[in-house]
Amino acid sequence: MAQQQQQLCSSPFLKPFFLKAPVSVSGRGRQRRHTLPASEFRNLTPQDAISVFEIEREAFVSVSGECPLTLEEVLHFLRLCPELSLGWFEEGQLVAFVIGSGWDKERLAQEALMTHVPDTPTVHIHVLSVHRQCRQQGKGSILLWRYLQYLRCLPGLRRALLVCEEFLVPFYRKAGFKEKGASAIAVGSLSFVEMEYPLGGSAFERRNSGC
Ligand SMILES: CC(C)(COP(=O)(O)OP(=O)(O)OC[C@H]1O[C@@H](n2cnc3c(N)ncnc32)[C@H](O)[C@@H]1OP(=O)(O)O)[C@@H](O)C(=O)NCCC(=O)NCCS
Numbered sequence: 681m682a683q684q685q686q687q688l689c690s691s692p693f694l695k696p697f698f699l700k701a702p703v704s705v706s707g708r709g710r711q712r713r714h715t716l717p718a719s720e721f722r723n724l725t726p727q728d729a730i731s732v733f734e735i736e737r738e739a740f741v742s743v744s745g746e747c748p749l750t751l752e753e754v755l756h757f758l759r760l761c762p763e764l765s766l767g768w769f770e771e772g773q774l775v776a777f778v779i780g781s782g783w784d785k786e787r788l789a790q791e792a793l794m795t796h797v798p799d800t801p802t803v804h805i806h807v808l809s810v811h812r813q814c815r816q817q818g819k820g821s822i823l824l825w826r827y828l829q830y831l832r833c834l835p836g837l838r839r840a841l842l843v844c845e846e847f848l849v850p851f852y853r854k855a856g857f858k859e860k861g862a863s864a865i866a867v868g869s870l871s872f873v874e875m876e877y878p879l880g881g882s883a884f885e886r887r888n889s890g891c
Pocket residue numbers: 739740748806807808809810811814815816817818819820821822844847848851
């Protein structure tokens with residue numbers, strides 16, 4: 681795990697980058713005032729749990745009444761496997777995140793919702809969520825793409841699995857996931873489709889992320 685953490689720190693996908701910010705020219709002396717809305721991708725920590733849960737609660741509670749992860753579960757996974765999470769921060773504010781954990785069976789089962797199995801080739805993506813004010817701007821797709829490319833750099837990982845409701849199947853299909861059929865997982869009256877993304881292979885896919 682220590683070796684994995686070290687590799688994470690040197691991962692090219694976690695280096696902060698800056699949006700192409702407008703440079704405003706102001707004042708009589710035409711002094712340049714740089715406004716730098718810094719945009720950063722990094723692993724989440726337990727300190728981010730409240731921000732994560734706020735985005736999650738807004739996204740899910742009003743829609744289905746259920747969050748994929750409770751605050752306790754967010755903390756649980758961010759303590760156990762922070763390296764399987766990724767947050768997108770703009771000016772220090774969390775705008776989107778993804779949380780995953782390890783899983784060790786061919787298909788996801790109900791206990792996968794609470795479980796992290798270390799050192800396995802499968803990542804279970806529990807939740808991807810974008811702040812309400814930032815949706816439909818490509819951020820969900822960009823974050824997912826960066827996360828998947830990042831997972832490719834972690835040693836030993838072979839695939840990512842998730843479950844989603846039927847209406848999001850086209851979104852994940854577009855990101856490269858393939859349907860594995862109806863999931864055994866159910867939450868209340870909600871049923872899900874299970875989807876898989878292969879992480880093996882050497883070539884990095886290119887993406888015009890627009891960043
Ligand atoms: C789903 C979600 C992550 C997508 O992120 P986003 O930044 O809004 O999406 P993008 O702008 O990258 O992509 C938009 C595409 O996703 C599709 N999409 C996004 N939300 C959708 C929804 N609720 N229903 C159907 N399609 C949806 C759009 O049709 C669009 O497709 P198009 O490019 O062909 O028009 C985001 O809407 C969200 O956080 N939703 C609430 C939480 C959630 O449902 N998470 C997923 C389950 S864990």
